[in-house]
Amino acid sequence: MPSVPTHRAAFGARVRELRTARGWSQEEFAHRADLDRTYVSGVERGVRNPTLDVINHLAKALGVDVMEFFSR
Amino acid sequence: MPSVPTHRAAFGARVRELRTARGWSQEEFAHRADLDRTYVSGVERGVRNPTLDVINHLAKALGVDVMEFFSR
DNA sequence: TTGTGACTCCGAGTCCGTG
DNA sequence: CCACGGACTCGGAGTCACA
Numbered sequence: 379m380p381s382v383p384t385h386r387a388a389f390g391a392r393v394r395e396l397r398t399a400r401g402w403s404q405e406e407f408a409h410r411a412d413l414d415r416t417y418v419s420g421v422e423r424g425v426r427n428p429t430l431d432v433i434n435h436l437a438k439a440l441g442v443d444v445m446e447f448f449s450r
Numbered sequence: 451m452p453s454v455p456t457h458r459a460a461f462g463a464r465v466r467e468l469r470t471a472r473g474w475s476q477e478e479f480a481h482r483a484d485l486d487r488t489y490v491s492g493v494e495r496g497v498r499n500p501t502l503d504v505i506n507h508l509a510k511a512l513g514v515d516v517m518e519f520f521s522r
Numbered sequence: 523t524t525g526t527g528a529c530t531c532c533g534a535g536t537c538c539g540t541g
Numbered sequence: 542c543c544a545c546g547g548a549c550t551c552g553g554a555g556t557c558a559c560a
Contacts, residue, residue, distance in 0.1 A: 383503065383506075385502070385503075385506045385516075386502060386503070389502060403542060403543085404542075404543065405542080405543090413535080413536090414535065414536050414537075415537095415543095416535090416536080416537080416538095416544090416545085416546095417534085417535055417536070419543070419544065419545085420535095420544095420545095423544080423545095426533095426534075426535085427501045427502055427503050427533075427534070428501065428502050428534080428535090429499045429500065429501050429502075429534070429535090429552090429553070430457070430458060430461060430499055430500050430501075430505065431455065431457075431458070431499050432534085432535085433502065434455075434457045443520065444457075444520045445517055445520045445521060448515065448516045448517040448520070449517055475523060475524085476523075476524065477523075477524090485554095485555080486554090486555055486556060486557090487523095487524085488524090488525080488526080488555090488556075488557080489554075489555065489556080491524060491525060491526085492525090492526090494524095495525080495526095497525095497526090498553075498554090499552080499553065500553085500554090501533090501534080501553070501554080504553090504554080
C-alpha cells in the first residue's frame with residue numbers, strides 16, 4: 379500500500395483541476411473553503427485523508443456537487 | 451449547527467439504502483467491509499464523519515462507485 | 523438486529539515557518 | 542505561488558458492554 383492511495387490522488391487531482399479552472403491560488407481557495415492553506419495543499423497531493431465534512435466544504439466553495447469529485 | 455449535519459445524514463441514508471437493497475444486515479455488511487458493526491451503524495445515522503478512505507472502503511464493499519453515494 | 527456511551531490511540535486539521 | 546516540515550489540538554478510527 380503506497381503512502382498516497384490512488385483514490386486519494388485522484389480526488390486531489392480533481393480538486394486541483396476544479397480550483398485552477400477558476401483561476402484561484404491554493405491560498406484563495408483555502409480562504410473560500412475556510413480551511414488551512416497547507417491542508418488544501420496536502421489534499422490536492424493526496425497525502426491527506428479528508429473527512430466527509432471537509433469534502434462537502436470543498437464542494438460548496440467550488441460551487442459544485444460532491445459528485446463532481448468522483449465523476450469522469 | 452445540528453449535531454447531525456444534513457449532508458452526513460443523507461450520506462448515511464444512502465449507505466443504508468444500498469445495504470438493505472442487498473438484503474444485508476449491518477453485521478453482514480460490516481464483516482464484508484471489514485469494519486465494526488457499531489461503526490457502520492454510526493455512519494448510517496450520520497453521527498460519524500467518515501474519511502475518504504472509509505468512504506472508498508464502503509463503496510468497494512457495496513460494489514458501487516463512490517459517486518453512487520452522492521447521486522440522486 | 524440495531525442504537526448508544528464511553529473508551530484509547532492516531533490522524534485530521536491548524537499555525538508557524540522554509541526553499 | 543507552491544511543496545514541505547515541525548509542533549500542536551481535538552476529533553475520527555476502531556472497539557466494547559449493554560440496552
